[in-house]
Amino acid sequence: MGIQTPTELLDGTVLAILDKQDLYGYALTKEVQRHVSVSESTMYPVLRRLEKGAELTTYSEPFEGRVRKYYRLTAGGKQHLTVIKSDWENFATGINAILGEQK
Template structure:
């Protein structure tokens, strides 16, 4: 896919994943990569930003004798997800209007 995903959209995708269930870092990248081609080093800055905005919180669980950090959506995060979804809907509508060419009539 040639179209680049903006940071806001990527934020939304991560928040939407976490709305389903809690994830750990690697699993989030895997899930996103199933749909859009992001590089392996893209996710850390995203998670850091979302955490700083208090849209997600972290907790640690032990797994095979080591630590695994899970990310959980906060109330503020759920709200933000709603904002991004709305933004995306109107954006999508506008792009469709331009791209599909039914705006000439």
């Protein structure tokens, strides 16, 4: 049994990756999966939610006869990422103290 990734941390993971570069859905999913155990079917609702919340925008680019939908972080997404990072630091510090793994 593994620890399930809370929604806010999954959002933070996506936002942090997109803070470095724009990515299309499949590439973004694979990058998230390198760090967090998450299914492809979980990722697209996350992306839709972040887009609806104006934390991401999208644009399309042609690729080998198809069109790829790329995701880009917005100013609102950057602000949310800052909040998530701060919340994570506080949370991780507390849990590490309880579990005896202080920095």
